[in-house]
Amino acid sequence: MKYNFQIKLMAVRHYLDGRDGYKLTARQYQVPASSLRAWTAAYRLHGQAALLAKTSITYPAHFRAHVADVVLREQLSMRTAAARFNISDYKTVGRWVQEATKATAPAKKERKHMAQKAQKPAKQPEEMTPAELLEEVRYLRAERAYHEKLDALMKAKAEQKKKSTPSGH
Known part of the structure; x- marks a missing residue:
């Protein structure tokens, strides 16, 4: 309403x-x-x-990405982020964060391929070609980013639950 x-x-x-x-x-x-x-x-x-x-505002993609990045980096609740960026509905921020994490998570096929690759005995870096080294660096970066975003989302969710419990006010 x-x-x-x-x-x-x-x-x-x-x-x-x-x-x-x-x-x-x-x-x-x-x-x-x-x-x-x-x-x-x-x-x-x-x-x-x-x-x-606020009449129906269309936020630019770079702004949505920035808000999602701040939420994940600073582990803000969706409500806090909505207030900080003057966005009328905190659920909008939640959708942006969800979109951002989907964009950084590897696709299902890639994940399956990466999991199979991780099980192979690893070559020593000295034995790898430049292309293999680049592929491994990309994989490790994607894996790290995925886990960081997942951790941040879980912390934000826990923070949101903590804030939503009745405080007597």
């Missing part, structure tokens, strides 16, 4: 004035507590402009 600017602003200011916690403020203004949290985070970073209705 969409809420107008005035409702968002009044609810955020009410919460920030310290009168009530998230749950009571949300109940009073008849908005979801999760929305109030998101509006408050965005308001703290971007002021009133963050509460204005």
